Amino acid sequence: MVQIEPGQCFITEGETADAFFNITAGSAKLYKLMADGRRQITGFAFRGHFLGLAVSSTYAFSAEAIEPVRLCRFARARLFRLLADFPALERRLLERAATELVAAQEQMLLLGRKTARERVASFLRAQALAAPCGRPRAMVALPMRRGDIADYLGLTIETVSRTLTRLRAEGIIEIPDQTHVLLRDPARLVRAAEG
Amino acid sequence: MVQIEPGQCFITEGETADAFFNITAGSAKLYKLMADGRRQITGFAFRGHFLGLAVSSTYAFSAEAIEPVRLCRFARARLFRLLADFPALERRLLERAATELVAAQEQMLLLGRKTARERVASFLRAQALAAPCGRPRAMVALPMRRGDIADYLGLTIETVSRTLTRLRAEGIIEIPDQTHVLLRDPARLVRAAEG
DNA sequence: CGGGCACATTGACCCAGATCAATGAAACGC
DNA sequence: GCGTTTCATTGATCTGGGTCAATGTGCCCG
Known part of the structure; x- marks a missing residue:
């Protein structure tokens, strides 16, 4: 440990x-x-x-x-x-690896084909779903810096910041502080994540 | 079968x-x-x-x-x-999944952070290494269409085509026919794949 | 409490690669 | 042999997001 x-x-x-x-x-x-x-x-x-x-x-x-x-x-x-x-551990690892592969393929789609807006919206959606607790939550914790989000989404810090600002201006999200985003309109967020 | x-x-x-x-x-x-x-x-x-x-x-x-x-x-x-x-099969699948995960991470780097030139050069390099036979070969088979390469590299057909043309003009590759590329200068290809 | 530091936001401008538009060049059926 | 189709190449122009440059905004520490 x-x-x-x-x-x-x-x-x-x-x-x-x-x-x-x-x-x-x-x-x-x-x-x-x-x-x-x-x-x-x-x-x-x-x-x-x-x-x-x-x-x-x-x-x-x-x-x-x-x-x-x-x-x-x-x-x-x-x-x-x-x-x-x-042997159960091996099965568990195989399942984990398969799950990660699926996530990696989804991320390739994001990086190769999505717009900045779609990337940020997809990211917020995914964070809401993947949160430690079970069902999707409206309040998403973002412990990472803006630069980390940018390097995850294949964007720059500036574009991440501008895109979050725009989503807020449209009433889709709120940004109570730098490390949290409140999903105010999940349906429109999903639409923004696709195109 | x-x-x-x-x-x-x-x-x-x-x-x-x-x-x-x-x-x-x-x-x-x-x-x-x-x-x-x-x-x-x-x-x-x-x-x-x-x-x-x-x-x-x-x-x-x-x-x-x-x-x-x-x-x-x-x-x-x-x-x-x-x-x-x-049980050996399970181990084999786990190894395959881990290998694919590594490849997926490399592809995320390509899609998120590399220029068109770096993407195409990386792709040619990878195809030369991954070819069915063992050691890297100078003659790379590209059975897929340009559109497939574009959709793999997160580019358009036109950009793939122009980039191949440029690499050929620089003497790094030759294009004997649409489905083959000859790596004329592997060292420069590797440099082109990084930046 | 206030200076400094780290991070985020915002604005002005630019460029790599997308889009739109022809033009080649094989491959195929007739 | 020769239209027709499909795919690749090349050229002209446009634009989303990058780059460069201030300007906020906390937060920490003396």
């Missing part, structure tokens, strides 16, 4: 993948960097997320805490022993 | 996911559609590829043959029996 403070990196792309993690609390961002500093956030991870299931010998992405993170760390060898002892 | 002709769709997004496929020959494109017809190709599938491992009850994407495809079709229940009988 390890505690990671906000801004601290606990997986680095390209390093030897000798461990496997399970987040038990907090939130983190997963990202890939290009040589010149361009960054793509490939996902956010919350409680229950498994990380570092690398097939290759090195990690394919980096991970950094957003809010304080607590995580269980397994050495790679120990993971394989666990998999051998508990 | 089923035979699918080019242009024929054998998985449809949203339909009940009652089967699981393994491609034994040919090539296919996997894609998601938006209501207004915008399309994102999330990947291409060749011999050996597993398809349709849906966690949810419906397929998350459609699949259509590019070249004639031969595939093994398993009913969902039969897959679960196979998984129970052959």
